[in-house]
Amino acid sequence: MVDNEVKSILLAGVGGQGILRASDIICEAIMEAGLDVKKSEVHGMAQRGGCVTSHVRYGRKVYSPLAEPGSIQTLISFEKMEALRYLKFLRKDAAIIVNTEEIYPPAVNMGDAPYPEDTISFLKKHYGKVISFNAAEFAQKAGNIKTANVVLLGAASNLMDIDQSIWQNVIKNSFPEKLVKINLDAFQMGIDA
Amino acid sequence: MKVLMSGNEAIARGAYEAGVRFAAAYPGTPSTEILEEFSKYDGVYAEWSPNEKVAVEVTIGAALAGEKALAVMKHVGVNVAADPIFTVSYTGINGALVIVSADDPSLHSSQNEQDNRNYARFAKIPMLEPADAQEAKEYIKLAFAISEKFDTPVFLRSTTRVAHSKAVVTLTEPEKYKDKTGFTYNAEKYVMVPVNARTQRVEVEKRQQALKEFVEIFPENKMEISNPDVGIITAGMPYNYAKEVFPNYSYLKLGMVYPLPEKLIRNFASKVKKIYVIEELDPFLEEQIKAMGIKVIGKEIFPYTLEFDPGIIKNAIERNTEGAVSPYKKSLSPRPPNLCPGCPHRGLFYALRKQKVYVHGDIGCYTLSYMKPLEGLHSCICMGASIGMAHGMSKAMKEKGKGKVVGVIGDSTFLHSGITSLLNVAYNNSDALIIILDNSTTAMTGMQEHPGTGYTLMGKEAKKVNLKVLISALGIENIKVIDPLDQKATRSAIKEELAKDGPSVIIAQRPCALFKRANIKPKPALKVDPDKCEGCKACLGLNCPPISWKKGVTKEGSKRKGISFIDETLCNGCGLCEQVCKFGAIS
Numbered sequence: 001m002v003d004n005e006v007k008s009i010l011l012a013g014v015g016g017q018g019i020l021r022a023s024d025i026i027c028e029a030i031m032e033a034g035l036d037v038k039k040s041e042v043h044g045m046a047q048r049g050g051c052v053t054s055h056v057r058y059g060r061k062v063y064s065p066l067a068e069p070g071s072i073q074t075l076i077s078f079e080k081m082e083a084l085r086y087l088k089f090l091r092k093d094a095a096i097i098v099n100t101e102e103i104y105p106p107a108v109n110m111g112d113a114p115y116p117e118d119t120i121s122f123l124k125k126h127y128g129k130v131i132s133f134n135a136a137e138f139a140q141k142a143g144n145i146k147t148a149n150v151v152l153l154g155a156a157s158n159l160m161d162i163d164q165s166i167w168q169n170v171i172k173n174s175f176p177e178k179l180v181k182i183n184l185d186a187f188q189m190g191i192d193a
Numbered sequence: 194m195k196v197l198m199s200g201n202e203a204i205a206r207g208a209y210e211a212g213v214r215f216a217a218a219y220p221g222t223p224s225t226e227i228l229e230e231f232s233k234y235d236g237v238y239a240e241w242s243p244n245e246k247v248a249v250e251v252t253i254g255a256a257l258a259g260e261k262a263l264a265v266m267k268h269v270g271v272n273v274a275a276d277p278i279f280t281v282s283y284t285g286i287n288g289a290l291v292i293v294s295a296d297d298p299s300l301h302s303s304q305n306e307q308d309n310r311n312y313a314r315f316a317k318i319p320m321l322e323p324a325d326a327q328e329a330k331e332y333i334k335l336a337f338a339i340s341e342k343f344d345t346p347v348f349l350r351s352t353t354r355v356a357h358s359k360a361v362v363t364l365t366e367p368e369k370y371k372d373k374t375g376f377t378y379n380a381e382k383y384v385m386v387p388v389n390a391r392t393q394r395v396e397v398e399k400r401q402q403a404l405k406e407f408v409e410i411f412p413e414n415k416m417e418i419s420n421p422d423v424g425i426i427t428a429g430m431p432y433n434y435a436k437e438v439f440p441n442y443s444y445l446k447l448g449m450v451y452p453l454p455e456k457l458i459r460n461f462a463s464k465v466k467k468i469y470v471i472e473e474l475d476p477f478l479e480e481q482i483k484a485m486g487i488k489v490i491g492k493e494i495f496p497y498t499l500e501f502d503p504g505i506i507k508n509a510i511e512r513n514t515e516g517a518v519s520p521y522k523k524s525l526s527p528r529p530p531n532l533c534p535g536c537p538h539r540g541l542f543y544a545l546r547k548q549k550v551y552v553h554g555d556i557g558c559y560t561l562s563y564m565k566p567l568e569g570l571h572s573c574i575c576m577g578a579s580i581g582m583a584h585g586m587s588k589a590m591k592e593k594g595k596g597k598v599v600g601v602i603g604d605s606t607f608l609h610s611g612i613t614s615l616l617n618v619a620y621n622n623s624d625a626l627i628i629i630l631d632n633s634t635t636a637m638t639g640m641q642e643h644p645g646t647g648y649t650l651m652g653k654e655a656k657k658v659n660l661k662v663l664i665s666a667l668g669i670e671n672i673k674v675i676d677p678l679d680q681k682a683t684r685s686a687i688k689e690e691l692a693k694d695g696p697s698v699i700i701a702q703r704p705c706a707l708f709k710r711a712n713i714k715p716k717p718a719l720k721v722d723p724d725k726c727e728g729c730k731a732c733l734g735l736n737c738p739p740i741s742w743k744k745g746v747t748k749e750g751s752k753r754k755g756i757s758f759i760d761e762t763l764c765n766g767c768g769l770c771e772q773v774c775k776f777g778a779i780s
């Protein structure tokens with residue numbers, strides 16, 4: 001890593017998807033790897049189905065917990081259409097990991113607005129690297145649908161320069177013992193996805 | 194030891210490290226986690242008070258006993274607590290008193306965006322402002338030290354970005370708690386009758402002078418001179434944003450935002466050619482610095498409203514009018530927060546809507562019902578306002594307002610600041626109908642205890658206020674208790690009480706669907722029978738997240754153009770939609 005380079009990850013999705021827990025895990029792993037890290041998040045009304053985002057920023061020395069628009073290298077979108085909402089924050093060569101699960105916003109539920117089509121092909125057209133899969137299906141295979149966030153983390157870990165042993169440790173420390181195995185499995189599925 | 198901490202966790206930790214063992218607060222985003230975290234430390238006393246004014250008064254009492262006491266609230270909470278705050282500035286505090294004000298630039302979860310640095314100047318109370326979690330931990334300690342040294346309350350201001358960002362924090366060994374409590378009698382200092390207050394008023398100015406000298410050598414007012422051309426004066430989180438995009442400029446970072454270090458600022462101004470003052474919201478630093486006769490650039494290029502980010506600062510200074518843009522040009526459906534599946538508030542507002550009344554709302558989860566299609570409220574100003582506003586409108590409208598004006602308020606909000614206005618409803622004989630939404634918790638801010646829940650912040654069982662008895666004692670005679678998920682009962686109670694002359698209160702009682710202690714047994718998800726559904730969209734009027742409507746599913750012999758669906762994974766089986774469906778299609 002260049003001396004003063006600060007990297008940024010944006011996690012985005014819908015309240016209740018485990019986004020903040022996932023960004024905590026990323027930060028812990030970065031910290032274990034010996035780097036400075038800051039993250040920002042907005043919560044408070046997160047349980048009530050609204051948009052949730054978290055910026056994670058890391059490097060030798062980090063000042064701002066918020067990234068400048070146009071500067072983020074990695075987007076992890078926990079829901080398909082949410083990937084489209086924050087593109088202004090991304091660099092042109094950003095990598096995008098998208099969960100293809102769809103959660104309808106109220107206007108779509110009412111039949112008043114369409115759910116965006118062709119999201120993945122749009123992203124592929126504009127960005128260098130797009131990895132998309134249904135994280136919920138993997139999570140189910142791992143044994144608990146709630147581990148979808150950790151599946152996405154596994155995929156994200158492929159793009160980061162952090163030892164697998166650090167990830168494993170952080171995951172072990174992040175969950176009650178009986179949930180560790182399931183989460184490690186989910187993480188591995190994300191790596192292989 | 195290094196740990197990842199939010200600003201709020203760090204404030205709690207810092208207070209604990211400073212030997213603080215006494216704290217009181219009322220929840221409010223972005224401050225809530227401070228007391229939740231603080232209450233977990235060994236040997237502390239921490240309480241949810243019914244409102245911020247009470248919390249401040251409780252901590253003043255503790256401070257007068259000699260304790261180091263911490264009061265915590267969101268920015269608008271300081272409005273509620275302003276009365277004691279302005280006068281405790283006169284009396285001083287004997288032990289130590291720090292008031293945390295958590296401001297919310299961008300109104301992420303607030304009704305306004307007030308800049309509480311103005312309170313520091315207004316009440317003549319020093320204010321520190323940290324820029325991240327590590328500083329938050331250190332500054333709360335410094336705040337207590339300043340409070341002790343100058344016999345003054347001290348503000349610590351955080352903002353949402355400091356409160357809810359995480360950073361690497363180095364922990365230090367907590368100071369050992371020393372019990373210094375005892376009675377100190379000093380009526381001249383603590384009884385604020387005019388003759389004593391006049392004397393203390395002069396003491397306040399002396400303290401201001403002493404503080405003005407202190408801030409000149411306060412080590413957290415930091416000058417970094419690297420570039421003789423451009424200097425930035427800033428404080429708090431905007432310092433980080435600016436450092437990010439302009440790492441090579443010179444900086445004067447103010448750890449204390451009131452009072453300002455005039456000599457230091459002049460010194461800085463003499464070392465750089467051009468100065469930008471970078472601050473969110475009001476030109477608080479800027480105006481004071483300009484009043485010193487120093488030329489600076491501030492709000493002529495930086496926004497007055499909303500929080501900053503590194504891009505805003507860069508674009509303002511470089512005069513870029515175009516920021517980064519998204520390649521996606523179509524509009525995306527917004528995703529506003531909504532009432533949860535199974536939320537009892539939904540039932541109440543669905544029934545209320547049918548009555549065509551003017552509803553004065555209040556602050557809590559139920560405020561979310563104002564959106565289409567529920568359109569449950571027509572006004573909402575601040576916590577506790579609904580009852581007074583309903584009464585005022587009802588009186589002003591006279592006969593025209595009869596049976597037409599309603600005030601709706603949550604249980605935590607009612608106990609926060611609704612009791613006095615309900616007393617007024619009884620006293621001045623109002624025709625307004627008041628509905629208390631009793632979901633057994635403070636849901637909006639994340640399920641905090643309050644005097645109606647039967648538990649304290651420390652997890653102890655507590656006296657649980659009996660709402661019905663309380664309301665009756667205020668002088669209200671018509672009181673009905675209903676279950677808002679029972680539409681028939683709710684509708685008829687509303688109708689009956691609206692028809693009555695004089696004050697009426699309905700208590701809509703059912704625990705929040707997310708409330709763990711209520712131990713609500715999950716009911717099976719409901720289903721739409723596609724043979725019976727007529728596609729009338731009545732169920733969509735509930736705005737319940739699992740219910741959706743799909744076009745194009747037609748039926749022979751029916752005019753229907755589509756059909757409702759229920760997402761089983763989201764449905765909590767509350768049964769409201771079943772009651773709303775006229776065709777018996779949902780079960």
Ligand SMILES: Cc1ncc(C[n+]2csc(CCOP(=O)(O)OP(=O)(O)O)c2C)c(N)n1
Pocket residue numbers: 219220221222245267269270273303304556557558559576602603604605606607630632634635636637638
């Ligand atoms: C003076 C003030 N303090 C705190 C808050 C933060 N706040 C908003 S709503 C709310 C509590 C709502 O609880 P309740 O009235 O029981 O409604 P619920 O969310 O449970 O439906 C709080 C504490 C505020 N907006 N204003």
